[in-house]
Amino acid sequence: MSINKSNKSKLIYTFLAWTISSLIFFPILWTLITSFKTEAEAISSSPSLFMFDWTLENYEEVLARSPYFNHFWNSIVISLGSSILGLLIAIPAAWSMAFVQTKRTKNLLMWMLSTKMLPPVGVLIPIYLLFRNFGLLDTKLGLVIVMTLINLPIMVWMLYTYFREIPSEVLEASRMDGASIGEEILYVLLPIALPGIASTLLLNVILAWNEAFWTLILTAADAAPLTAFIASYSSPEGLFYAKLSAASAMAIVPILILGWFSQKQLVRGLSFGAVK
Amino acid sequence: MGSINLKQVTKNFGDVSVIKPIDLEIKDGEFIVFVGPSGCGKSTLLRMIAGLEDTTSGNIEIDGEDATATPPAKRGLAMVFQSYALYPHMTVRNNIAFPLKRAKVSKEEIESKIANVAKILNLSDYLERKPGQLSGGQRQRVAIGRAIVRQPSAFLFDEPLSNLDASLRVNMRLEISELHKTLATTMIYVTHDQVEAMTMADRIAVFNAGIIEQVGSPLELYNTPANKFVAGFIGSPKMNFMDVDPITDDPTCCLGIRPEHIEISTEAGMWAGKVGVIEHLGSETFLHVHVEGSGTFTVKAGGDCPFVYGDKIFLSAMDNKMLHFDAAGITLPQQHASVVSI
Amino acid sequence: MATTNSRTLARLMLFPSVVLLLAWMLVPLCMTLYFSFLDYNLLTPGNNEFIGFLNYEFFLTDPAFITSFFNTLLLVGGVLLITLGGGIGLAILLDQAIWGRNYVRIMVLAPFFVMPTVSALVWKNMLMNPVNGLFAHFADWIGVTPIDFFAQIPLLSIIIIVSWQWLPFAALILLTSIQSLDREQLEAADLDGAGPFSKFYYIVLPHLGRAITAVILIETIFLLSIFAEILVTTSGGPGYESTNITYLIYTQSLLQFDVGGGSAGGIVAVIIANIVAIFLMRLIGKNLED
Numbered sequence: 001m002s003i004n005k006s007n008k009s010k011l012i013y014t015f016l017a018w019t020i021s022s023l024i025f026f027p028i029l030w031t032l033i034t035s036f037k038t039e040a041e042a043i044s045s046s047p048s049l050f051m052f053d054w055t056l057e058n059y060e061e062v063l064a065r066s067p068y069f070n071h072f073w074n075s076i077v078i079s080l081g082s083s084i085l086g087l088l089i090a091i092p093a094a095w096s097m098a099f100v101q102t103k104r105t106k107n108l109l110m111w112m113l114s115t116k117m118l119p120p121v122g123v124l125i126p127i128y129l130l131f132r133n134f135g136l137l138d139t140k141l142g143l144v145i146v147m148t149l150i151n152l153p154i155m156v157w158m159l160y161t162y163f164r165e166i167p168s169e170v171l172e173a174s175r176m177d178g179a180s181i182g183e184e185i186l187y188v189l190l191p192i193a194l195p196g197i198a199s200t201l202l203l204n205v206i207l208a209w210n211e212a213f214w215t216l217i218l219t220a221a222d223a224a225p226l227t228a229f230i231a232s233y234s235s236p237e238g239l240f241y242a243k244l245s246a247a248s249a250m251a252i253v254p255i256l257i258l259g260w261f262s263q264k265q266l267v268r269g270l271s272f273g274a275v276k
Numbered sequence: 277m278g279s280i281n282l283k284q285v286t287k288n289f290g291d292v293s294v295i296k297p298i299d300l301e302i303k304d305g306e307f308i309v310f311v312g313p314s315g316c317g318k319s320t321l322l323r324m325i326a327g328l329e330d331t332t333s334g335n336i337e338i339d340g341e342d343a344t345a346t347p348p349a350k351r352g353l354a355m356v357f358q359s360y361a362l363y364p365h366m367t368v369r370n371n372i373a374f375p376l377k378r379a380k381v382s383k384e385e386i387e388s389k390i391a392n393v394a395k396i397l398n399l400s401d402y403l404e405r406k407p408g409q410l411s412g413g414q415r416q417r418v419a420i421g422r423a424i425v426r427q428p429s430a431f432l433f434d435e436p437l438s439n440l441d442a443s444l445r446v447n448m449r450l451e452i453s454e455l456h457k458t459l460a461t462t463m464i465y466v467t468h469d470q471v472e473a474m475t476m477a478d479r480i481a482v483f484n485a486g487i488i489e490q491v492g493s494p495l496e497l498y499n500t501p502a503n504k505f506v507a508g509f510i511g512s513p514k515m516n517f518m519d520v521d522p523i524t525d526d527p528t529c530c531l532g533i534r535p536e537h538i539e540i541s542t543e544a545g546m547w548a549g550k551v552g553v554i555e556h557l558g559s560e561t562f563l564h565v566h567v568e569g570s571g572t573f574t575v576k577a578g579g580d581c582p583f584v585y586g587d588k589i590f591l592s593a594m595d596n597k598m599l600h601f602d603a604a605g606i607t608l609p610q611q612h613a614s615v616v617s618i
Numbered sequence: 619m620a621t622t623n624s625r626t627l628a629r630l631m632l633f634p635s636v637v638l639l640l641a642w643m644l645v646p647l648c649m650t651l652y653f654s655f656l657d658y659n660l661l662t663p664g665n666n667e668f669i670g671f672l673n674y675e676f677f678l679t680d681p682a683f684i685t686s687f688f689n690t691l692l693l694v695g696g697v698l699l700i701t702l703g704g705g706i707g708l709a710i711l712l713d714q715a716i717w718g719r720n721y722v723r724i725m726v727l728a729p730f731f732v733m734p735t736v737s738a739l740v741w742k743n744m745l746m747n748p749v750n751g752l753f754a755h756f757a758d759w760i761g762v763t764p765i766d767f768f769a770q771i772p773l774l775s776i777i778i779i780v781s782w783q784w785l786p787f788a789a790l791i792l793l794t795s796i797q798s799l800d801r802e803q804l805e806a807a808d809l810d811g812a813g814p815f816s817k818f819y820y821i822v823l824p825h826l827g828r829a830i831t832a833v834i835l836i837e838t839i840f841l842l843s844i845f846a847e848i849l850v851t852t853s854g855g856p857g858y859e860s861t862n863i864t865y866l867i868y869t870q871s872l873l874q875f876d877v878g879g880g881s882a883g884g885i886v887a888v889i890i891a892n893i894v895a896i897f898l899m900r901l902i903g904k905n906l907e908d
């Protein structure tokens with residue numbers, strides 16, 4: 001009887017959870033579905049979830065009428081470039097803080113974090129003017145620099161928490177075994193911390209991919225990543241639902257997939273280790 | 277090859293002095309144990325010898341050459357850590373090969389050395405496994421294998437057995453002693469367990485609060501401890517201390533008598549007491565005897581001890597076995613002790 | 619692990635990060651501070667003379683600032699309320715034994731990975747459009763007048779969109795925290811005869827305290843700077859009804875080219891963010907000590 005009862009409550013909870021999560025997921029699902037409709041069906045006053053003529057014409061048109069792949073490529077270069085560059089700068093720093101702790105380590109970590117809290121509008125004008133003067137406006141290089149700096153504190157923090165989980169004795173053992181510091185990092189630290197480094201990279205790719213302040217302000221056409229490209233649908237193209245949906249789907253699907261892989265690390269990265 | 281000489285070595289962490297000036301000569305081929313309570317500085321000193329910690333002042337000489345500022349990788353020492361510190365991402369084979377690869381030893385030589393070490397340590401069947409798939413004892417063996425494979429001038433052991441369960445610990449103790457006999461290489465072994473110290477060491481250095489209280493062979497420390505701390509630390513169960521002279525009834529600074537040096541009588545003795553908890557170990561029995569005015573005595577008796585809880589018994593110290601300490605805890609000469617007891 | 623050698627090396631390896639962040643933070647911030655005291659407009663290139671606190675006076679007494687200040691508060695507060703309330707509910711629900719929990723989790727999490735411009739446009743056009751939006755179709759179907767979201771309730775509409783984006787974050791953090799709750803505590807409470815409500819109130823909620831604080835502070839930092847959602851939906855309008863401080867400064871500096879005024883606004887925004895940041899740093903600092 002107790003099995004029956006617990007099964008019953010499980011059924012209720014399951015129903016509730018599926019209903020709510022479906023509602024939350026619905027806008028995304030609706031976008032994906034609409035992207036396969038004709039424009040007429042997309043604005044039909046009796047919209048259908050599945051019973052319509054599926055078509056790929058929106059994708060074809062978005063790709064034909066706009067340099068979609070340019071923007072896609074920009075997004076990849078900016079997010080991946082800034083994440084890899086960030087890793088190269090952050091790994092040595094995280095190594096220092098995790099394994100050669102001093103009295104100042106904690107303050108340094110907190111200070112790095114504090115730079116993350118600087119509101120972008122606080123530096124908007126100087127950055128804009130500096131970029132204009134150095135010819136960095138609407139360049140991928142400019143955005144890679146900005147994204148690297150924005151996400152550097154998160155990277156150092158995440159790596160720091162991963163490195164801290166590695167017993168320092170293992171690194172000391174490698175020193176006793178005759179490894180130089182370079183060999184110690186290359187042969188011992190990095191392979192052990194590889195899962196953590198991969199998650200750091202992943203989370204930062206996601207954050208950079210979706211960043212929508214600097215990408216909107218510092219790019220026009222050439223270097224515009226997908227965030228800025230989609231923003232151009234704000235009007236009046238946005239009224240072409242099917243095409244908006246197709247463009248949106250292409251912008252979010254890759255990152256949705258990456259995101260689902262990184263859910264656990266997301267918590268650690270975004271809460272700065274406050275919740276594990 | 278493998279003499280280590282510490283000259284006036286000190287270590288400060290900020291304002292805290294964790295090693296006060298220490299002089300110690302470790303001879304080539306010697307098995308020396310650093311023993312002491314936790315926080316006494318023994319591990320820190322070991323790590324300083326290893327080069328993993330800076331030396332604040334003084335010199336560390338390895339084979340007659342000043343190595344105080346030499347980085348750990350260049351000191352030619354090998355270390356076995358408490359947590360084994362194996363490389364979790366490498367197989368046993370690669371763990372053992374790691375120091376050889378760093379030393380740029382040729383491939384064939386590495387293979388033959390690994391095979392040799394694996395045979396000595398019974399690891400041949402596990403070479404392709406990763407540390408996560410091994411038991412505690414096997415991991416310990418891999419750690420030792422990684423240390424011996426490159427024939428260091430000395431081995432440093434940092435509480436290597438404290439993560440093993442009791443029976444395995446006894447086995448590994450024997451294996452390490454055996455290894456020392458075979459390799460005849462200097463070994464410095466840190467432990468807080470005085471049984472390990474007594475059973476394995478050629479010489480023991482007893483540490484307390486950043487200084488070495490006494491250095492000597494196990495029996496020297498047992499028979500003629502330099503002070504009250506060493507007397508209390510070496511020997512199991514611990515020595516009994518009292519501050520009232522049993523003969524004159526005068527308050528005295530300190531007297532010590534080991535549990536195994538107390539005779540039990542049902543009629544008369546130096547102390548009258550009441551039997552408390554009795555611990556039967558089979559071959560021997562430990563009695564905890566409450567003595568009015570002197571606290572609880574631990575007394576070692578034979579395996580067939582007839583007493584039960586609450587019995588009234590008398591205790592006496594065996595001849596010349598009682599130790600006397602002065603106000604500062606320094607052991608007073610034995611002659612003096614016998615004068616008092618007459 | 620600390621020898622002179624490794625310490626020197628550590629300093630060397632910290633150097634790039636520290637210098638870069640220092641440059642990123644200090645150089646522009648000092649420039650902003652400097653500009654904020656100048657009469658500096660890109661449209662009227664001139665002598666850019668020093669005018670003291672006049673820019674601040676204009677910025678702070680501008681009715682648009684007052685409106686956008688309260689809009690910012692409403693936006694941050696509203697989203698926090700919705701995401702925390704919903705997040706706690708979702709976290710508890712997802713913590714139960716349910717079939718297909720992984721799929722549910724994936725669906726709940728998804729909105730967080732959608733870029734702000736996409737989510738704002740999808741909501742604006744396909745859901746909230748007063749003629750062709752799904753909500754309008756639904757209103758027609760049940761026979762009520764559809765709401766013109768961005769004309770009638772612009773700020774609330776943005777709050778809804780942003781809440782949808784941030785609900786997964788709150789739910790995920792809170793769920794992680796709930797799952798770290800010691801099950802034996804709950805079993806002990808069962809034995810003591812505690813009902814579900816008192817279990818939640820006396821055990822689950824205190825355990826969540828830290829995660830809730832983390833969610834509040836982290837969301838606040840991000841929500842203070844909401845920009846893309848406003849840009850692509852209402853552009854701050856109608857009037858200033860959906861303008862927040864970030865958007866106001868953007869319009870002032872890059873649309874009206876008033877560098878001086880925008881800079882003064884930027885400094886004000888920095889001060890506001892600092893007040894929040896101090897609390898966040900305390901929380902994380904405490905956590906560092908464990």
